[in-house]
Amino acid sequence: AxxxxxxxxxxxxxxxxxxxxxxxxxxxxxxxxxxxxxxxxxxxxxxxxxxxxxxxxxxxxxxxxxxxxxxxxxxxxxxxxxxxxxxxxxxxxxxxxFYIWDAIWTWHLDKEWANISIGYFRPQVGKESITTAFKVISFQKSLPNFDFRKHIVGRGPGRETGINIGGLKLGKGWSVNYNVGIFDTNHQKIVGNGTGSKQPTVGDGEKWSPMYAVRVAFTIGDPEMKKYKMGYTQTYYGKRNGTTIGLNYTYQGKTDIFDKNGIYAVDILSNYGPVDFNAEYDWLYREKGNQDSTDTIWSVKLGYNIKLE
Amino acid sequence: AxxxxxxxxxxxxxxxxxxxxxxxxxxxxxxxxxxxxxxxxxxxxxxxxxxxxxxxxxxxxxxxxxxxxxxxxxxxxxxxxxxxxxxxxxxxxxxxxFYIWDAIWTWHLDKEWANISIGYFRPQVGKESITTAFKVISFQKSLPNFDFRKHIVGRGPGRETGINIGGLKLGKGWSVNYNVGIFDTNHQKIVGNGTGSKQPTVGDGEKWSPMYAVRVAFTIGDPEMKKYKMGYTQTYYGKRNGTTIGLNYTYQGKTDIFDKNGIYAVDILSNYGPVDFNAEYDWLYREKGNQDSTDTIWSVKLGYNIKLE
Amino acid sequence: AxxxxxxxxxxxxxxxxxxxxxxxxxxxxxxxxxxxxxxxxxxxxxxxxxxxxxxxxxxxxxxxxxxxxxxxxxxxxxxxxxxxxxxxxxxxxxxxxFYIWDAIWTWHLDKEWANISIGYFRPQVGKESITTAFKVISFQKSLPNFDFRKHIVGRGPGRETGINIGGLKLGKGWSVNYNVGIFDTNHQKIVGNGTGSKQPTVGDGEKWSPMYAVRVAFTIGDPEMKKYKMGYTQTYYGKRNGTTIGLNYTYQGKTDIFDKNGIYAVDILSNYGPVDFNAEYDWLYREKGNQDSTDTIWSVKLGYNIKLE
Structure with missing residues (x-):
């Protein structure tokens, strides 16, 4: 600690x-x-x-x-x-x-249903992306971390400025975790170089659209967390018995780079005693005039906790 | 806290x-x-x-x-x-x-008359500039903050390296606060690009002059502060009854950018119970050969504290 | 403190x-x-x-x-x-x-013989270089600090990423301090601009060799330190009676800049009551095809502690 x-x-x-x-x-x-x-x-x-x-x-x-x-x-x-x-x-x-990584302030207006966060942080979509690299069960984060971030916010750390509201409802043997955010993207790969009269430094194009990010996760068994937070883990070192399935969605309209851009993704995390199982499947799309492009990324991980005496 | x-x-x-x-x-x-x-x-x-x-x-x-x-x-x-x-x-x-903002060390040799500060900080002139943005009574700082700083040190944050000596004399129903500083400017807009044999990185021209900054503030009624410090506020949330009038002066001689440069400024801060009144008038001048230029900046603010039950 | x-x-x-x-x-x-x-x-x-x-x-x-x-x-x-x-x-x-200076983690596996450090830090060679500027007895560090660092790692702060193992054996009236490290240099002045298909940003050339750094220091009298550490001082303010002689060696093989590069150095630190004596002699060499170059740097310092009543 x-x-x-x-x-x-x-x-x-x-x-x-x-x-x-x-x-x-x-x-x-x-x-x-x-x-x-x-x-x-x-x-x-x-x-x-x-x-x-x-x-x-x-x-x-x-x-x-x-x-x-x-x-x-x-x-x-x-x-x-x-x-x-x-x-x-x-x-x-x-x-x-030495640079800023996250800067988040969360007002726990209603601990169960309305936790409002502002600042610079990861849109709460893409389970591999929003799980810290210090808690994944693989040596390095898997591909859904890297490509996913580049696709929606343009930068490797995956952070963007915005507002998020989220909640966690703990039932008996089940729980639901939700997050809805709106983000103001400004990376050159997302919003372009700027075409106006000002010298572009932080990319800012002619067309502007916000990015929406939504995630809902349903759990059977032990919950992923005891109270609402924006950090996740892939292993509980044998202490959790539960399965969580998450649905992820982002959408951004017209910018100088694309007409539409977004992802659909589904992920699962199962922890039963020493066994950790985790998988994610992401469907990425980008539309620009007649040029539509799509891509898919996925990962599957299986881990087993060996107890050291 | x-x-x-x-x-x-x-x-x-x-x-x-x-x-x-x-x-x-x-x-x-x-x-x-x-x-x-x-x-x-x-x-x-x-x-x-x-x-x-x-x-x-x-x-x-x-x-x-x-x-x-x-x-x-x-x-x-x-x-x-x-x-x-x-x-x-x-x-x-x-x-x-993530960058350095201020780095100040103050030796309180004589708490009343001789507080000596060294490091990287705001020359103690221009009331709006030296009042933190977290304590002004307007949503954003007013124009005397931004233009004033660009005129004397060249950079938006308004910081420069130097030495300052200041004091605060608390009388009965009156007080005096003074600051005298000498600063070593190095922003390109103040000292130029450098004309010598070295590659200029931090602007450093052929001609060199220090910048002097002086401020004296007279108070009738409650003082602005109880002991000497270099931070100011525009509201006391109803707790102060007093008026402070400040006189400000800076002077810098020949550099590669100008022959003379400086400001004269006067400011007032009145706090009487829930009413906050604040005004500043700055007169900026810059002389270069036959090209003299002057400018004035001012702001007036009136605030009223509404008590929430 | x-x-x-x-x-x-x-x-x-x-x-x-x-x-x-x-x-x-x-x-x-x-x-x-x-x-x-x-x-x-x-x-x-x-x-x-x-x-x-x-x-x-x-x-x-x-x-x-x-x-x-x-x-x-x-x-x-x-x-x-x-x-x-x-x-x-x-x-x-x-x-x-505002930038990173050192980032070191040391595992004291065996406090006497095996203290293993990883991260970004000074190769433990060159006594003036590895002694903090806040503990040298001259106003500024001497030449063996600056030139030495540029020669072995290329950068002024003298830090490099690597692994070091060191120890300190305290005898009766004598002690031995050793450090052996392997470093992965990446400054352009050491490894070149890069000649491959990637855009060089952190210099990375075609040829690669690690840098080895070894230091052994023998002490008669009071030790330089009571337990193993990677920080040194030049004065003990009158509290030490001892002499330490250090031998330093680095070697790096072929990179895009040179065929061989390294130093040999010897240093001495004597503290007897109020007297501090310190000297270092470095022999630098660099071989590239037929062009061999060598250089020497040295410093001698003598200090006396005056007690203020």
Whole structure:
């Protein structure tokens, strides 16, 4: 547990960190250059530090920062864009960026049905995407994490500014978890370069549409969480007996990049004692004039918890 | 209140944060392109996180960081430069910069007359500029904040490196607050591009002059603050009865941009029970050869505190 | 002392900061332009903030951040690259970068012989380089700090990603401290621009070799430290009576920049009551085809602690 400080009136603050240091040996990673040496790369795959807590009894927050992929080389055979610092020293070959990861404030107006979140966070769709990399049962997150994010918000971390309302109803032997959000996308790959009189820096095109994101998850057996939150896990280390099925949907109308863009996705998480089973199937579509494109991504994972005596 | 930790010998540390999440609907913001869609923009207008406290009984410090305008679009009709991260992903359309805001250390040599501050902070001139955006009585800071800063230090946050000495004399029914600072400007709009043999990165021209900043404020009635500090407010939520009049002055000699540059400004803050009245008038001048330019900026605000039962 | 929080099971967390604010008056610093004004520069030479502690009884960590050289001008006659923020406002003349400095996790498997560290940190070679700037007995670090770092890892802060194993054997009147590390360099000045099909951002060339770094230090008298750590000091304020001699070695094989690269270095630290004596001699070499180059760097420092009554 991280250090948690209590300071009256239901207020508290926690300082937390997470890290993954990876060492990857890459045998071959350049199709056109056979002379590339094999190489080993030691790097900080994920480095995080932040604060979270209650600023009022019914308002929680989480602000955290990342220094991911610090020391990662371009030719390493692994997902993730190397951490670089543009314009530093010699053509941006510094790797020391410390950047904002999430900044969320949630007002628990009604703990069961109306938890309203604002800020910069993941649209609550795509189970692999909204499950932290520190709680997936595979070594690395699966493809539905990476492609999904690029498709709906354009950026690898998958964050966007917006508003979300969600809830969690716990029944006897069943539960329902829902989230509905509206997001204001601004990545160049989603909204374009800008065509107006201003110099584009954060992509902003002529046409504008909000992105809607909806997820509903039904559970039989133990719930995924005891109270509403926007973080998920794929294993309970043998302590959960339950199955959750989630339906995911996003829709965004006309921007400079597309006429329509969105996903449909279904996911399942089953935890029964030591067995963890998890699968996701995503259907992505994008329409632009006569050029419609679709894609599908999926993953299936099966895990077994071995108890160390 | 933020969590404050005490650890003996008069030392303490406080972790603090502030945030403003805005949603702005922009109907029209491009004079030359009538096809621009109206649009709604949800973004973190101001996001701050930092630490402050005493490192010795008589030395206070404040180091805080910002992630302002995260998610702001170029075409949104609001002040503030969008948060961008140059060279990241696709032509700098990431928006995740977390940057230093203030870094001040103050030695309270004589609590009344000699409080010496060093670091990176606002020259103590321009009442609207030196009053935090979280304590102004208007939704947004008024024009004397933005133009004033650009005129004297060149950058929107209005910070510069320097040294300041200030004091606060509390009399009976009156008080005086003074600040005198010397600052080493380095923004390109103030000192130029550099003409020497080195590649300019932080603007540094051939000619160099320091910037002087002086402010004296006279109060009748309740003082603005009980002990010397460099933060101000525009409302006391009904608890102050007093009027403060401030005189402000800056002067900087020859740089590559101008021969002389500075401001004269006067401001007033009156708080009587529920009524808050605040006004500022700034006279800006810049001389360069035969081309003298002057400008004036002003604001008047009147507020009334409505008590919620 | 910084605030340190204990939260059971041997876990603790400390929030720490360090700062150096400098004011440098530069009389002349441009050989080709005699018209350059003399100038005074007030800037934050070193600004640091971070967290450290135990995440488990036998695992320590340190993650800290820097905002060095904030406000430094290009023409100031002092070491250190000005803090700049590329692409911000007017041609990168903002100076507000807050970046990762060190990120180390150490597993104290065997406290005496096997302390294993991973992350982003200084290869444990070059005594001046691995001694913090806040504990050297000269106003500024000496030349063996700056040139040494550029030679082995390419960057001023001297950090690289890697793994290190080290130990400290305390005898009676003697002690031995050793460190052996392997590092994965990625700075353009060490590994080149990249010649493959990918756009180079963090330098990554065709040829790859790890860098090995070894240091062994022998002490007669009081040890340099009571338990193994990767931080050193040059003065004990009169409390140590001992002499330490260190031998340093690095080797890196073929990259796109060189065929072989490395250093040999010897250093001495003697502290006897109020007297501090410190010297280092480094021999740098780099081989590339027929072009071999070598260089030497050295420093000698003598200090005396004057007790203030």
């Amino acid at each position: 991280a250090p948690k400080f209590y300071f009256g009136d239901g207020k508290d603050l926690e300082i937390f960190q997470m890290v993954q240091v990876w060492s990857i040996y890459t045998m071959e990673n350049d199709a056109v250059n056979p002379n590339m040496d094999a190489r080993n790369d030691i790097y900080i795959r994920r480095g995080r530090l932040g604060v979270k807590g209650h600023i009022r009894k019914d308002i929680t927050f989480k602000v955290w920062f990342a220094y991911d992929n610090l020391g990662k080389n371009e030719y390493t055979a692994g997902t993730g864009t190397p951490n670089t610092t543009a314009g530093k020293g010699d053509n941006g070959t510094e790797n020391r960026e | 933020a969590p404050k930790f005490y650890f003996g010998d008069g030392k303490d540390l406080e972790i603090f944060q502030m945030v403003q999440v805005w949603s702005i609907y922009t109907m029209e913001n491009d004079a030359v392109n009538p096809n621009m869609d109206a649009r709604n923009d949800i973004y973190i207008r101001r996001g701050r996180l930092g630490v402050k406290g005493h490192i010795r009984k008589d030395i206070t410090f404040k180091v805080w960081f910002a992630y302002d305008n995260l998610g702001k679009n170029e075409y949104t009709a609001g002040t503030g430069t969008p948060n961008t991260t140059a060279g990241k992903g696709d032509n700098g359309t990431e928006n995740r910069e | 910084a605030p340190k929080f204990y939260f059971g099971d041997g876990k603790d967390l400390e929030i720490f900061q360090m700062v150096q604010v400098w004011s440098i008056y530069t009389m002349e610093n441009d050989a080709v332009n005699p018209n350059m004004d003399a100038r005074n520069d007030i800037y934050i030479r070193r600004g640091r903030l971070g967290v450290k502690g135990h995440i488990r009884k036998d695992i320590t960590f340190k993650v800290w951040f820097a905002y060095d050289n904030l406000g430094k001008n290009e023409y100031t006659a002092g070491t250190g690259t000005p803090n700049t923020t590329a692409g911000k406002g007017d041609n990168g003349t903002e100076n507000r970068e």
